[in-house]
Amino acid sequence: MKSFTLSAVALAALLSAVAPASAAVASRNSNGKSCGGSRPTNGTTTAAPTPTATEPCVVARDAFISQTSASPGVTPTMAASLAYDCLKSVPAHKEPAIQLLDALKPFLEWQSDQAVLKDPPSDYPYPPVDIFGELENIRSNLEADKYSGELEWQEELFKTITGKPHDGHLAYYPDLLTVPFEWVRPWTLVSVSEDGTSLPVVKVLEDVVSPGEESSYVTEINGVDAATFIEERVTDSSNTQDPDAGYNTMFFSQANKAGLQANGYFEGGGRERFFYPGNVTVLTFANGTTVSKPNIAKFHYGPYDWHNVKDADTMHKEFCRGAYPIESSRPSIRDVKSTRRTAAPKNIHSYPQPPVSLARRQDEPNKIDGYPEPVLISDDQIVSGYFIDEPGFEDVAVLVMLSFSPYDFVAFQTAVQDFFAEAVEAGKTKLIIDVQANGGGTILQGYDTFRQIFPDIVQAGPSRWRSSPGFNALSETLSPICSNYTPKADDYQNLDIPCTTVNNWRNDLNETNGRFTSYADKFGPLTSGGDSYTNYMEWDPANPVLTRQAFGTDITGYGRRTNFTRPFGGPENIVLLYDGYCASTCSIFSQFMRHGAGVKSIAMGGRPQEGPIQGVGGVKGSQVYPFRQMSALAELALEYTEDPAIVKELQRLDATLVSSRSPFQVPTVNVRDAVLPNELESGIPTQFVTELADCRLYWTELMVQNTGEIWKAAAQAAFKGGKCAAGGIEQPLKRPQVTASKSHGYRRQPQPVRSGQVLSPDSLIMQHLRVQVSD
Ligand SMILES: *[C@@H]1O[C@H](CO)[C@@H](O)[C@H](O)[C@H]1NC(C)=O
Numbered sequence: 001m002k003s004f005t006l007s008a009v010a011l012a013a014l015l016s017a018v019a020p021a022s023a024a025v026a027s028r029n030s031n032g033k034s035c036g037g038s039r040p041t042n043g044t045t046t047a048a049p050t051p052t053a054t055e056p057c058v059v060a061r062d063a064f065i066s067q068t069s070a071s072p073g074v075t076p077t078m079a080a081s082l083a084y085d086c087l088k089s090v091p092a093h094k095e096p097a098i099q100l101l102d103a104l105k106p107f108l109e110w111q112s113d114q115a116v117l118k119d120p121p122s123d124y125p126y127p128p129v130d131i132f133g134e135l136e137n138i139r140s141n142l143e144a145d146k147y148s149g150e151l152e153w154q155e156e157l158f159k160t161i162t163g164k165p166h167d168g169h170l171a172y173y174p175d176l177l178t179v180p181f182e183w184v185r186p187w188t189l190v191s192v193s194e195d196g197t198s199l200p201v202v203k204v205l206e207d208v209v210s211p212g213e214e215s216s217y218v219t220e221i222n223g224v225d226a227a228t229f230i231e232e233r234v235t236d237s238s239n240t241q242d243p244d245a246g247y248n249t250m251f252f253s254q255a256n257k258a259g260l261q262a263n264g265y266f267e268g269g270g271r272e273r274f275f276y277p278g279n280v281t282v283l284t285f286a287n288g289t290t291v292s293k294p295n296i297a298k299f300h301y302g303p304y305d306w307h308n309v310k311d312a313d314t315m316h317k318e319f320c321r322g323a324y325p326i327e328s329s330r331p332s333i334r335d336v337k338s339t340r341r342t343a344a345p346k347n348i349h350s351y352p353q354p355p356v357s358l359a360r361r362q363d364e365p366n367k368i369d370g371y372p373e374p375v376l377i378s379d380d381q382i383v384s385g386y387f388i389d390e391p392g393f394e395d396v397a398v399l400v401m402l403s404f405s406p407y408d409f410v411a412f413q414t415a416v417q418d419f420f421a422e423a424v425e426a427g428k429t430k431l432i433i434d435v436q437a438n439g440g441g442t443i444l445q446g447y448d449t450f451r452q453i454f455p456d457i458v459q460a461g462p463s464r465w466r467s468s469p470g471f472n473a474l475s476e477t478l479s480p481i482c483s484n485y486t487p488k489a490d491d492y493q494n495l496d497i498p499c500t501t502v503n504n505w506r507n508d509l510n511e512t513n514g515r516f517t518s519y520a521d522k523f524g525p526l527t528s529g530g531d532s533y534t535n536y537m538e539w540d541p542a543n544p545v546l547t548r549q550a551f552g553t554d555i556t557g558y559g560r561r562t563n564f565t566r567p568f569g570g571p572e573n574i575v576l577l578y579d580g581y582c583a584s585t586c587s588i589f590s591q592f593m594r595h596g597a598g599v600k601s602i603a604m605g606g607r608p609q610e611g612p613i614q615g616v617g618g619v620k621g622s623q624v625y626p627f628r629q630m631s632a633l634a635e636l637a638l639e640y641t642e643d644p645a646i647v648k649e650l651q652r653l654d655a656t657l658v659s660s661r662s663p664f665q666v667p668t669v670n671v672r673d674a675v676l677p678n679e680l681e682s683g684i685p686t687q688f689v690t691e692l693a694d695c696r697l698y699w700t701e702l703m704v705q706n707t708g709e710i711w712k713a714a715a716q717a718a719f720k721g722g723k724c725a726a727g728g729i730e731q732p733l734k735r736p737q738v739t740a741s742k743s744h745g746y747r748r749q750p751q752p753v754r755s756g757q758v759l760s761p762d763s764l765i766m767q768h769l770r771v772q773v774s775d
């Protein structure tokens with residue numbers, strides 16, 4: 001029976017959007033209510049200038065209005081330099097800025113690896129970053145009126161939180177910087193080895209797709225050595241902890257296009273899109289030719305109205321609405337509902353519609369551009385399976401997972417299961433698992449996929465949380481109310497939400513998959529490297545609230561999905577294929593595959609330097625919370641406590657201001673460290689452990705055009721003794737003489753059946769289960 005309390009419904013509504021999605025302004029409605037009519041505070045440090053025709057934001061407004069009326073539906077653009085002039089003309093609004101910095105603290109205290117970021121291991125590739133120290137710096141610069149305008153402190157804040165930590169789960173998108181525009185360079189680049197063995201060079205995509213007689217490679221960008229230039233961009237903006245992975249994200253690949261909807265972040269997208277690229281980008285080619293093209297500002301869609309922009313001050317009022325006072329500190333239930341219904345203010349009609357997403361284009365054949373014809377593909381194209389129809393590769397099957405974030409958990413589970421069955425029946429004995437561009441998704445989808453491949457291996461994924469004041473206040477409040485709670489598969493109970501959070505000590509398993517015995521047994525705190533943490537814990541995939549209730553199915557290996565057998569036998573028949581982007585749930589899945597089962601891996605591309613590279617280059621933290629998740633949990637906990645100290649702590653977790661000033665994308669924080677089973681003593685988070693792939697391969701021009709070419713090279717290296725650019729995968733001395741999978745004892749399994757109703761994707765529990773990188 002469905003028996004959500006009213007407050008649970010309200011909370012679910014409050015969490016209306018999935019955490020990170022690119023170009024999210026289009027669908028964000030969080031501050032649709034806070035606009036209009038409110039007057040600015042006296043925080044403005046400069047008098048409002050008189051409007052003139054050369055007012056830079058008026059130039060931007062006029063560009064927007066004339067383009068949207070001349071070509072509706074086409075994204076308006078303007079010269080990057082002119083858009084930058086507009087942003088720079090906005091004066092600093094000091095008081096609201098300081099309020100924002102102070103309001104960020106209770107949320108950033110949850111960042112689980114902040115002590116390690118401040119003092120990373122010696123082989124960590126980026127400089128240390130002291131998040132709170134840097135915030136304090138920005139704050140005192142604001143106090144001392146050191147900033148030339150609103151943009152400058154916002155750029156510093158963005159660098160501090162979203163840039164320097166190189167954590168795909170840690171992101172804040174200040175409003176003026178990210179809401180009106182994003183930057184685009186007029187060049188799409190690739191990094192390819194010309195013969196497959198020499199170091200990769202940078203080329204323009206068109207020269208690879210249709211090479212001319214004279215086409216050449218790029219030696220310099222804006223007068224700097226091309227690779228060095230790109231590496232510097234990676235150091236500033238990459239959301240990966242690994243520089244080779246960051247290097248790869250800057251280039252076009254079919255996987256980046258399909259998975260990240262980007263032609264490489266050098267051109268546009270990712271976090272790089274908010275680092276001003278200058279007026280022009282100049283490429284110098286090896287043949288001596290130099291070409292300069294102006295950079296572009298792309299206008300964003302959103303519930304904003306450029307007609308309201310008359311000068312720099314009204315620019316601020318329109319695009320930094322969170323800086324102006326709003327009536328109530330937390331949205332009431334009614335507010336949430338009405339905000340959801342009215343997606344945007346009335347003037348939205350003059351905005352171009354966002355492009356239709358690839359996955360929803362019904363008229364297109366269900367196939368991924370640049371990939372071969374699939375044997376099987378899920379409707380959302382997240383999972384697809386292939387056979388390589390070429391002599392010498394008859395035994396190889398390829399499973400592509402573009403993320404672990406499907407529209408539907410069961411559809412993903414079914415697609416994987418069906419593909420394995422088809423592959424085994426077709427006599428395939430080798431499996432390539434292609435997780436290029438996979439930024440994660442639902443945590444237990446990663447668990448399930450691993451257990452479909454190795455049903456008999458119980459995964460080891462120890463993790464811990466930072467023992468922050470807010471975390472502890474929640475635990476102290478929520479744990480006691482769960483003493484008589486037992487999760488049930490088919491009944492929603494009022495206590496499901498509070499008791500299924502990490503803050504109930506009875507929830508989750510200990511590091512040896514037993515039950516915690518007390519509050520202190522789970523929450524410690526334990527100290528390590530100068531910070532305090534919970535004890536190590538494991539997810540409990542047998543908890544029916546997290547599985548049957550949430551998704552309507554069990555995790556393979558549990559409940560009704562026991563008795564599965566291995567479709568491909570041992571680890572020697574399987575290889576993981578990476579482009580470095582793998583993060584979040586992909587990193588969790590990879591840990592099980594590599595450390596738990598011993599599967600080898602191949603990493604593509606990387607910087608033009610000899611030597612092995614990492615495959616899992618994205619964030620390895622194992623859980624992300626949007627700020628508003630903490631806020632919603634705090635609101636829930638406040639119903640159960642009157643302890644003044646705890647109430648005070650919970651009230652700090654009010655996300656109204658911090659969310660309203662990051663409307664482009666919800667702000668997020670990495671709340672859970674993954675720690676490798678053999679690093680529990682040292683306590684070093686996996687995020688800071690270098691894990692080299694067994695084999696490195698370079699991309700070639702053919703591979704850029706057709707992903708199937710990558711698979712052939714991968715199969716060659718993994719299963720047929722082929723050479724790698726670095727490292728190598730040894731063939732087992734005695735190859736198992738299996739041709740048909742029957743020898744593995746593989747049994748085709750009954751299809752997953754959806755049992756009963758599932759939880760709404762925006763419920764607190766579903767949010768708790770999601771771990772995906774933000775670009
Ligand atoms: C506004 O001005 C008043 C009086 O000068 C001052 O007390 C107050 O702190 C100011 N508020 C802000 C937000 O700057």
Ligand SMILES: *[C@@H]1O[C@H](CO)[C@@H](O)[C@H](O)[C@H]1NC(C)=O
Binds near residue numbers: 081082085279
């Ligand atoms: C960039 O463009 C702006 C605005 O057009 C101009 O003021 C500035 O001088 C240009 N900078 C360079 C380096 O060309």
Ligand SMILES: *[C@@H]1O[C@H](CO)[C@@H](O)[C@H](O)[C@H]1NC(C)=O
Binds near residue numbers: 207214215216287
């Ligand atoms: C040099 O190479 C570039 C990039 O391939 C090409 O566009 C250009 O035409 C070439 N220039 C000459 C003089 O061959």
Ligand SMILES: *[C@@H]1O[C@H](CO)[C@@H](O)[C@H](O)[C@H]1NC(C)=O
Binds near residue numbers: 511512516
């Ligand atoms: C985990 O819990 C079980 C059962 O309570 C207990 O026997 C085991 O010692 C615990 N493991 C650790 C590492 O504390």
Ligand SMILES: *[C@@H]1O[C@H](CO)[C@@H](O)[C@H](O)[C@H]1NC(C)=O
Binds near residue numbers: 562563
């Ligand atoms: C599945 O495994 C359980 C034990 O885990 C066993 O009791 C049951 O008989 C098995 N079912 C089948 C269909 O093999």
